[in-house]
Amino acid sequence: MQLLTQTVGVSHFLVVGAVLFIAGVVCMAVKRNALGVLMGIELVLNGANINFVAFGSKFLRSDSAYALGLDGQLISLFVIVLAAAEAAVALAITLNFYNNHSTVDVDRADELKG
Amino acid sequence: MGPVNWHTFFFYLYALVACGFGVAVVISTNIVRMAMYLIVSLGATAGLFFLAGADFVGAMQLMIYVGGTLVLLIFGVMLTAQGPLISLRTSGGDWIVAMLLAGCLGALLIPAGLTVKSWNTGRPDVKEEVAQSGAQAVLVSADQKPPVPTAGDMPDVNEDGIPDKQPITAAPLGLGLLGARVDKLENVPAALRPGMSGYLLPFEVISVHLLVVLVGAAYLARSKRRAGNRS
Secondary structure (H helix, E strand, O other): OOHHHOOOOHHHHHHHHHHHHHHHHHHHHHOOEHHHHHHHHHHHHHHHHHHHHHHHOOOOOOOHHHOOOHHHHHHHHHHHHHHHHHHHHHHHHHHHHHHHHOOOEHHHOOOOOO | OOOOOHHHHHHHHHHHHHHHHHHHHHHOOOHHHHHHHHHHHHHHHHHHHHHOOOHHHHHHHHHHHHHHHHHHHHHHHHHHOOHHHOOOOOOHHHHHHHHHHHHHHHHHHHHHHHOOHHHOOOOHHHOHHHHOOHHHHHHHHHHOOOOOOOOOOOOOEOOOOOEOOOOOOHHHHHHHHOOOOHHHOOOOOHHHOOOOOOOHHHHHHHHHHHHHHHHHHHHHOOOOOOHHHOO
16 A cells, blocks of 8 residues: 555645535535535535645645745634634524525525516 | 555545545435534544644634534524425436536646645655664664754654654734734744734634624524514
């Protein structure tokens, strides 16, 4: 197993981030439940967060002088806080929609259609 | 074959769990199961953060994300998951379009992550080649000392090529949020030295934003009094 004896680099983290991002985008596109769309958003934000942390880490690249440093971690902290805020508001809107229409199907939310 | 690099081993373990449960969120049609899979995926992501040396961000991922945001999401699931709403099916055409989108994004993003050569391997002095055999390890470490770390640079590396000290990022992160970048004291341009280009203003903006958002969420989600019930 050559795989387990080598070190991991930024690219490995980028691939994981890409997979999570794609899963999130597909989840946002496919799910009909509003909460499923929210979960897709969380997955997308996490994929981006993995990229930020990987670029900030000095362990993961052969030219570690060019690493982003703590900026990557700071930005990922901002992303985490913004995700919490966004989830709170989106959940409140979803619950309001559920109270008024007794469904969370996003295809039924078409009252603003012209 | 050399000894197993345990950092790599745990990276692949957490990466498989994160990606597998992330894909399971997409595939599953039951909203309650999706929430459960999402918790596991985000927890494994916190493990990846720890492996990248971001201990504070990993801890915050566990506390805020898994402990706060997802609990909120699960409350929403429990309040709305009734009858046919638990599993809403998607039509086949939507799946085809979404898979096309996923294929295009994957063909774009994954090769883009693999192109840069210096991103493919870890930092050279953490490599296991030094620790492959004991005699060789002593020789190599006697020949080439690890570079002297400067302030804000890497922690010391012992003769096995493993960092001596744990990278502790909580204090530099906190000071960075208050506007003082203690992690890069040398290479600050002179014009920025008084403030050292910290994150004080974004921190305040995000604090006020969070306050406003939570007040708004509480206002939106309050239980409404019926118009006729007013005495």
